[in-house]
Amino acid sequence: MSNNIVIAIDGYSSCGKSTLAKALAKKLHFIYIDSGAMYRAVTLYFLRHNVDLNNHEQIAEALKDIHLNFHSRDYQTHITLNDEEVSEEIRQMPVSDNVSSVAALREVRHEMVKQQQRMGRSKNIVMDGRDIGTTVFPDATLKIFMTADPKIRAERRYKELHEKNPDITLEEVFENIAHRDYQDTTRAESPLVRAPDAIILDNTNMTPDEQLQFALDKVDTIK
Numbered sequence: 001m002s003n004n005i006v007i008a009i010d011g012y013s014s015c016g017k018s019t020l021a022k023a024l025a026k027k028l029h030f031i032y033i034d035s036g037a038m039y040r041a042v043t044l045y046f047l048r049h050n051v052d053l054n055n056h057e058q059i060a061e062a063l064k065d066i067h068l069n070f071h072s073r074d075y076q077t078h079i080t081l082n083d084e085e086v087s088e089e090i091r092q093m094p095v096s097d098n099v100s101s102v103a104a105l106r107e108v109r110h111e112m113v114k115q116q117q118r119m120g121r122s123k124n125i126v127m128d129g130r131d132i133g134t135t136v137f138p139d140a141t142l143k144i145f146m147t148a149d150p151k152i153r154a155e156r157r158y159k160e161l162h163e164k165n166p167d168i169t170l171e172e173v174f175e176n177i178a179h180r181d182y183q184d185t186t187r188a189e190s191p192l193v194r195a196p197d198a199i200i201l202d203n204t205n206m207t208p209d210e211q212l213q214f215a216l217d218k219v220d221t222i223k
Helices: 016-027 035-048 056-064 093-103 106-119 132-136 150-162 170-186 208-219
Strands: 006-011 031-033 067-071 076-081 124-131 142-147 197-202
Touching: 006 016, 006 208, 016 035, 016 142, 031 035, 031 067, 031 076, 031 106, 035 056, 035 093, 035 106, 035 208, 056 067, 056 132, 076 106, 093 106, 093 170, 093 208, 106 124, 106 132, 106 142, 124 132, 132 142, 132 208, 142 208, 150 170, 170 197, 197 208
Parallel strands: 006 124, 006 142, 031 124, 142 197
Antiparallel strands: 067 076
């Protein structure tokens, strides 16, 4: 393999993009960049500071005060928002319910893309999101597009959330995923689409280990 390899993993919400990207980065000893966590952290900041999503001046000012960083601990990647560890909080439903609206904002996307491209300029990275292979790194070395049956995605996400929020219902999670799919695929700014050269990975009936092996087999084809 040559230096500075970028592996882009895009796809629908709750497809296990982060799980695969983390495992792949660990196996290859690459840096893992969780773009979704970045948008979630921005959403958390906006919620905390009551940023009006229709006020472009307020959005621009807020973005100036947002500093995101990734760090590894116990073989896990963590994100900090202005030096505060927020890896757990950004996965809660208030953020999930608002992240697609925040991520659709032009100012937010432009700022996050700049930060993501900076991270990928000098290191071998695995990055997952919704527009990595189309907007952030259109020349990525390898592109994978993940999808799965919506019901399966909802069940997976429900199991993950139910441990920390026993009151949540499967119907709520399914509706949240359907809403996010609609927003992600219809937004004007960098909508979720498969890059023409992306390899489709439908993991409806695949285990995490099988998905990792699928990806590793594709990495082996990189010359």
